[in-house]
Amino acid sequence: MTSGTHLALTLTLSGGTAADARAVVHTLEPVFGTATDMPGDGSATVHTAAFDNDLPTGGTAPANPEPLSAPVTVTLQGSPEAVRRADATLTSVYTVREQGMASGDQEQERQLLLVP
Numbered sequence: 001m002t003s004g005t006h007l008a009l010t011l012t013l014s015g016g017t018a019a020d021a022r023a024v025v026h027t028l029e030p031v032f033g034t035a036t037d038m039p040g041d042g043s044a045t046v047h048t049a050a051f052d053n054d055l056p057t058g059g060t061a062p063a064n065p066e067p068l069s070a071p072v073t074v075t076l077q078g079s080p081e082a083v084r085r086a087d088a089t090l091t092s093v094y095t096v097r098e099q100g101m102a103s104g105d106q107e108q109e110r111q112l113l114l115v116p
Contacts, residue, residue, distance in 0.1 A: 007032070009078035009086055013039065013047045016072040021047035023066035024074060024090070024114065030059040031089050032082075051082075065093040068116040073099070076110045083108040090114060 009032060013021040021039035029035065032051040039047035074090065076083045080103070087110055090096055099111040 007051075007079050007082040007085075009051045009076065009082040011049045011086075012075040012077075013049070014045060014073045016068055016070040018042065018044070018047060019066075020068045020070060020072050021049070023068060024072060025049045027061055027065045027093055028086055028089055030062060031085055032059075061089045061093045068094070068114060070116065072114045074112045074114060076108075076112070078107065080108045083110050087112065 009028075011025065011028075013024060018039050018041050025035050025038060028051065033053035034051075035049050036052045037048060037050040039049055076086045078086075087096075090112060095115040097113040097115065099113050101111070102109045
């Protein structure tokens with residue numbers, strides 16, 4: 001078994017439903033491990049999720065991701081490597097429109113629109 005790398009990633013999700021937000025998080029779990037924070041079932045309009053685990057190497061997105069009921073805006077925030085892997089994973093399973101990016105010394109932020 002190959003050892004993983006520790007990378008933290010935070011997601012902010014808006015649009016769609018709580019089920020859509022959870023579907024996006026579940027899509028990232030094979031790559032990032034189990035989310036330490038997960039969107040709930042409430043009627044919130046903005047959901048958050050976080051991954052703060054040892055990153056398994058070689059994990060890939062599910063072949064049959066849960067479908068989205070509406071467009072979902074996802075803001076990815078974390079190390080450049082974590083944001084890059086999350087972006088690549090989401091792009092491999094959803095139709096993605098890049099909406100913006102900001103980079104700092106240690107952290108990067110990228111905003112994506114996932115279209116059903």
